[in-house]
Amino acid sequence: MLGLWCASAVAWAQTPAATAAQPAPTSTSTSTSSELLVVSTDIGDDIDDAFALGLLLRSPQLHVLGIASAWGNTSLRAQLLQRLLQQAGRSEIALAVGARTTSAIPFSQARWAARGQLPDKLPDAAAMILQQARLHPGKVTLLVLGPMTDAAVAQQRDPAGFAKLKRIVAMGGSVRVGYGKSAYRPASAPAPGYNILADVPAAQRVFATGVPIVLLPLDATQITLEEPERIALFAHGDGLTDALTQLYYQWRNTDQPWASATPTLFDVVPVAWLLRPDLCPTTPLHLDVDTQGYTREGAGTPNVQACLRVDKPALIEMYMRALLQLP
Template structure:
């Protein structure tokens, strides 16, 4: 077996963030070396608290959590997505104070330091708005070259949006940061709605997960009921999308996806704000995932998740 990849997840937990982090905690081909927190599904303070709680639930007490930006680079702060993820981010599960404490470093400083220490090896997986990644690029001109790649959950090339007709939520919540990242020259993989909308999990899938992994699978199952209910309110009755877990799986299982290499720009204006568009400048291409073996991704997800307890 090859060496596990060194991974940092930039996260706004969040129910599907929870699934992604638990997956990374259990995957033998991932060395989870840190989490950084960001606003989005919840506030940044809630995201930091939730990240610490998730690591404690998963038994990863030594993995650091660095707190990130509290608001977008240029836009006013957005309200959290409480209707999707619950008031505290975990559906109906109540807030609780974690035992651990966040790092003294900011998210951007932590990302920069880890990229230097693991030059050419570090994979960063942002599954929220890209503000922390943009700040790291601002902080260190070599950051884009030091990271191995940035595998982000966000955007859409052909699928349309999920928060507006044009935009996916993570990009919409800080389009200026996303434009900074896509124009940076870093090696970027975009795991967007073109593929994540094809990977669906049902209530029965999560019931079986709880049977196989009663403790952590039970937590996921409890959270998933809130998440699945939200999907029914927008007319989707066939399950919930595995948005964030798909991005983490793409870090280690790229063969389960088909890629199109194109330069991506982000609209920051008007009704198209947050749209990920084909760029007409000379920036480096992004590997945009366009097709997926959805059943294989689901099998991989539950293969790891079933081992968690």
């Protein structure tokens, strides 16, 4: 068993790009070949947001117009984003601050975030969403990696502007499988997914907007980053992977049951879907968000495209190649 583990770790470590870090690729073009994105993220609690942004920043096919902090202490989250972008060499990406809320989830990466700089006069998240939707009508994808609060605020503020979004791609919900999905245990019953449960009225509003929604629920997002991949990633040694390493260990040091050695990459899956939809094929469904935060299948015209299964080996392979800058 040890030999198999070592072989896997060495396989990543011996690649040329893994032993000599190269500058991260950047994308400053708004050409029609790139996907235009505004990102809403509650980075800083769980670790999956940071790993998802790592893939975003390594993918020149995705043109990030702006990133907005979401939920809880959004000012401190914006500081975390500023520091992460600076270390990754991507400080050109605009930032925005989402609506501040209460949150019961510990901000596990607060110490790292506190060393970031909060730029003056940042726009609020809703303003960024609406500005980019109007500047690029029908071309901007809103990527939601946290509660849907700011998307709902934007829609309420300017319904016509919000309707100019190309689509919403969101990690959230639980359709046929709940938390604890594993290849070695029976599927658990559907549960209220955190990103929906945190702000049920916001999710209900967003689901009713008529903007196309691609939903990546718990059914498809409970994939893990195992030790050989973590070792290769943390040893890569450039600004972005060093930041991810530090954030991982702050998260790992949190006294919470979900802060295990092996992170679950919930938020990575929607980013991977944007890059390769074949990894996570979608099914048209009609989903209703009930008052308890469940996303329940119902009759009626489909209002979401939901990914219910994912090709985990292919996704992890793509993720590692992107983060380690392999051909």
